[in-house]
Amino acid sequence: MKTVSLGSLQQVLLSFRNVLQGGQNIVTCKICGETLKTPMMLQKCSHVFCSLCIRRWFDSNCICPECRIPSSTGELYKVRLVEDIVELWNTLTNEAQVLNQLITENQFHLDRFENVEEHFSCSRNTSLDLTPVDTVEKERVPPDTESKEYQVETPKKNQRKRKRNPSQEGRTSQKIAECPICGIHISIRLIQHHVDICLTKQSYSRESIKSAELLTDTKSSVDDERSEASLHASFEKRPTTLWYKNLSDKKLKDILHYYGLSTKGDRNALIRRHKEFVFRYNAELDSKFPRPVSSVIKDIEEWEKQQEWMNVSEEASKLPLGRPLPVNNDACHIVTSDFESLVQQAKRTRVKTGNNFCASNFYEESMGQDDISVFTQQDSEYS
Amino acid sequence: MASVSGLPRRIIKETEKLLQDPVPGISAVPHEDNARYFNVIIQGPDSSPYEGGTFKLELFLPEDYPMAPPKVRFLTKIYHPNIDRLGRICLDILKDKWSPALQIRTVLLSIQALLSAPNPDDPLNNEAADLWKKDEQRAIQTAREYVRLYASQ
Numbered sequence: 001m002k003t004v005s006l007g008s009l010q011q012v013l014l015s016f017r018n019v020l021q022g023g024q025n026i027v028t029c030k031i032c033g034e035t036l037k038t039p040m041m042l043q044k045c046s047h048v049f050c051s052l053c054i055r056r057w058f059d060s061n062c063i064c065p066e067c068r069i070p071s072s073t074g075e076l077y078k079v080r081l082v083e084d085i086v087e088l089w090n091t092l093t094n095e096a097q098v099l100n101q102l103i104t105e106n107q108f109h110l111d112r113f114e115n116v117e118e119h120f121s122c123s124r125n126t127s128l129d130l131t132p133v134d135t136v137e138k139e140r141v142p143p144d145t146e147s148k149e150y151q152v153e154t155p156k157k158n159q160r161k162r163k164r165n166p167s168q169e170g171r172t173s174q175k176i177a178e179c180p181i182c183g184i185h186i187s188i189r190l191i192q193h194h195v196d197i198c199l200t201k202q203s204y205s206r207e208s209i210k211s212a213e214l215l216t217d218t219k220s221s222v223d224d225e226r227s228e229a230s231l232h233a234s235f236e237k238r239p240t241t242l243w244y245k246n247l248s249d250k251k252l253k254d255i256l257h258y259y260g261l262s263t264k265g266d267r268n269a270l271i272r273r274h275k276e277f278v279f280r281y282n283a284e285l286d287s288k289f290p291r292p293v294s295s296v297i298k299d300i301e302e303w304e305k306q307q308e309w310m311n312v313s314e315e316a317s318k319l320p321l322g323r324p325l326p327v328n329n330d331a332c333h334i335v336t337s338d339f340e341s342l343v344q345q346a347k348r349t350r351v352k353t354g355n356n357f358c359a360s361n362f363y364e365e366s367m368g369q370d371d372i373s374v375f376t377q378q379d380s381e382y383s
Numbered sequence: 384m385a386s387v388s389g390l391p392r393r394i395i396k397e398t399e400k401l402l403q404d405p406v407p408g409i410s411a412v413p414h415e416d417n418a419r420y421f422n423v424i425i426q427g428p429d430s431s432p433y434e435g436g437t438f439k440l441e442l443f444l445p446e447d448y449p450m451a452p453p454k455v456r457f458l459t460k461i462y463h464p465n466i467d468r469l470g471r472i473c474l475d476i477l478k479d480k481w482s483p484a485l486q487i488r489t490v491l492l493s494i495q496a497l498l499s500a501p502n503p504d505d506p507l508n509n510e511a512a513d514l515w516k517k518d519e520q521r522a523i524q525t526a527r528e529y530v531r532l533y534a535s536q
Contacts, residue, residue, distance in 0.1 A: 060450055063482070
């Protein structure tokens, strides 16, 4: 019988890990830096981004973030294959996490193999630091160890011990269960960990997870169309951002009311809320399992609360407000003297022209603070 | 560190990457009170008038980053046609050519490249740009003098 050295197996695992790390870059959105969520492709250049990310970006500039080719929301389209690949990727990394957790908890009793071969403990150690390797190990190690190496190289005692390995136990006694969320087959001992991760990672909400039966069906396109149709049915057509300049406050509030959104806050808050709703709602429509409008509205309320909280905490810690700067004092001094000369200059012009008193007065005050207040000035001054 | 909990994952990831795997000649460290504010140090590029200089900059990630570009400013005085007396930088990717696919890392690399290749045709410091066009040798000499006076450690 042919033996496979665990050293060479380790080589394979390492190269596989590199491949997987490269894969993570491919499925990462270049805007938010996370694994693509509801990937959308641009028609002209085929670059892919999260639906929500690219919709937000198109609000400020209609070019592809990667290649700058002019583009717009109208040129976004779904590619099922990309969506499925990302889904598959998520399953794969989830599995890697399950395995990683199990290994770190020593549920595999790997230490019992110590007397078998040093190579093994070596490959086990490398597998602990990065999850992609674990995925590989899970897929590859059990068949190899079972069929080849251990049968040839290890004494019978160790073989018996190895039977305690839970993944093999499951295999021999057929204790395999199906994950109610992603549908993959997995050993009963692992299923709880797996489901936990699956539940937290799922892109669709728990609301849609009502029964295991429904979940196993979610992959059918019929169900897909039905749920999309139910969301579509909420409003006649997809909402778009508007020419807010031409809208009165009342009209804007009417629109928000129509979508079931809050009408509180000043004009800017209303506009921001409407925009955010348009982005999120459309992204929801793009997704495989769109949630009801009420969930989108709830998300927006959460988001607004978070924004509010951030503004408060940011204002408190904002550097321009008289906080000493950890910078080179010389540099500070030079810039400050520059400011002073500018202030003098501004004063002179004010005396000369006599107008714009309030504006320059304000200017002077802001100068008196910290020199970093240059950030608060408009960038339009220089091009 | 109150501001960290509300920080987008992208900023956290970028910061980690910058600290773990820094760009040669560039260091960017977040301020301990505000994770959106970075203290940056850029080494003057070799075979440029700024060679041997150590330039301090500040970088701020606005609330809507990465939809809006970071705000960057030189704190060290520098003689350069595209950088004014207040340290403000004239660089297209910091304005209308910004793209959310760019990162802190790429922005700082672009600034380093701007030091190697001053562009007097798109000036922010007119005085320096004029001299650069009329008498490049003298302009370079002035830039070196500034490095010696303000950017040497």
